[in-house]
Amino acid sequence: MSWSEADIPRQDGKTVLVTGANSGLGLRTAQVLAEHGAHVIMACRSVERGKAALTTIDGAAELLELDLADLASVRKAAAEVRERTGDHLDVLVNNAGVMATPRAATADGFELQLGTNHLGHAALTWLLMPALREVPGARVVTLSSIAHRGSGLDLDDLNFERRRYRAGAAYSQSKLANLVFAVELHRRATAAGLDLVSVAAHPGMTDTELAGNSARLRASGPLGRVVTAVVDVGNKLITQSLARGTLPQLYAATAPDVRGGEYFGPTGPAEIFGAPGRAKPRAAALDPTIGRTLWGRTADLTGVSPDPA
Numbered sequence: 001m002s003w004s005e006a007d008i009p010r011q012d013g014k015t016v017l018v019t020g021a022n023s024g025l026g027l028r029t030a031q032v033l034a035e036h037g038a039h040v041i042m043a044c045r046s047v048e049r050g051k052a053a054l055t056t057i058d059g060a061a062e063l064l065e066l067d068l069a070d071l072a073s074v075r076k077a078a079a080e081v082r083e084r085t086g087d088h089l090d091v092l093v094n095n096a097g098v099m100a101t102p103r104a105a106t107a108d109g110f111e112l113q114l115g116t117n118h119l120g121h122a123a124l125t126w127l128l129m130p131a132l133r134e135v136p137g138a139r140v141v142t143l144s145s146i147a148h149r150g151s152g153l154d155l156d157d158l159n160f161e162r163r164r165y166r167a168g169a170a171y172s173q174s175k176l177a178n179l180v181f182a183v184e185l186h187r188r189a190t191a192a193g194l195d196l197v198s199v200a201a202h203p204g205m206t207d208t209e210l211a212g213n214s215a216r217l218r219a220s221g222p223l224g225r226v227v228t229a230v231v232d233v234g235n236k237l238i239t240q241s242l243a244r245g246t247l248p249q250l251y252a253a254t255a256p257d258v259r260g261g262e263y264f265g266p267t268g269p270a271e272i273f274g275a276p277g278r279a280k281p282r283a284a285a286l287d288p289t290i291g292r293t294l295w296g297r298t299a300d301l302t303g304v305s306p307d308p309a
Contacts, residue, residue: 020096206245
């Protein structure tokens with residue numbers, strides 16, 4: 001399938017919330033959707049970086065402070081979105097994420113990658129459901145990764161309290177959780193009779209700040225600066241451009257033929273690069289027992305009531 005930004009339908013009249021919109025995939029998503037007529041709410045942890053990103057938008061956009069690693073911030077941001085939009089949200093793009101970080105905890109004591117990538121987004125989605133269910137055909141696009149095929153999902157030790165912490169395994173788990181959540185949201189929305197489309201997408205290997213940020217967090221001093229520079233150069237050599245890497249989530253957010261429960265990514269070898277199309281999730285992502293269990297664990301950990309129940 002050949003598909004580009006030029007194929008995106010006009011988005012006039014639609015309100016879209018993009019998390020992690022200050023850089024990388026999130027910023028590109030916000031820029032493109034605003035250019036196509038959407039009103040974009042750019043959810044950013046750093047207000048200063050968000051303000052700088054806002055100046056690059058050619059269209060209607062506004063800034064929202066959101067720290068996914070702090071559930072108090074998630075609750076505040078969700079309430080603010082509902083108030084600003086009058087409970088009318090057409091598209092939620094759960095894009096923000098951290099990758100392969102040293103062991104750290106969120107404000108609520110969760111393992112940082114699980115807490116930021118999955119728990120924060122799940123809580124945000126549930127809290128925004130009153131605004132999403134008011135819009136026929138509203139979409140929730142949750143970003144996963146080819147890394148979801150790595151480690152499994154330990155539903156009895158999501159926060160690495162008993163397992164030895166490994167940064168790559170924690171990232172892989174968080175990205176599998178993203179995909180499991182997107183599919184389970186589709187199941188529950190369908191069962192509840194909601195006109196809501198929940199899908200997932202991944203960018204393959206794309207030139208974003210994630211690899212460099214990970215290297216910076218794990219290295220320090222002169223040697224750290226060298227490692228970071230090498231990672232940045234290597235990343236550019238083996239990845240596709242940011243514009244191409246953003247296409248799968250743009251397709252998921254806008255294409256007319258998208259159906260709930262689907263997964264999109266590059267269609268090249270190993271889904272590393274290429275035109276956007278339907279991607280292949282690992283079997284665990286589609287397992288209803290895993291989906292149901294993660295849904296319940298997520299509710300218990302976040303203290304947020306699942307919606308739909």
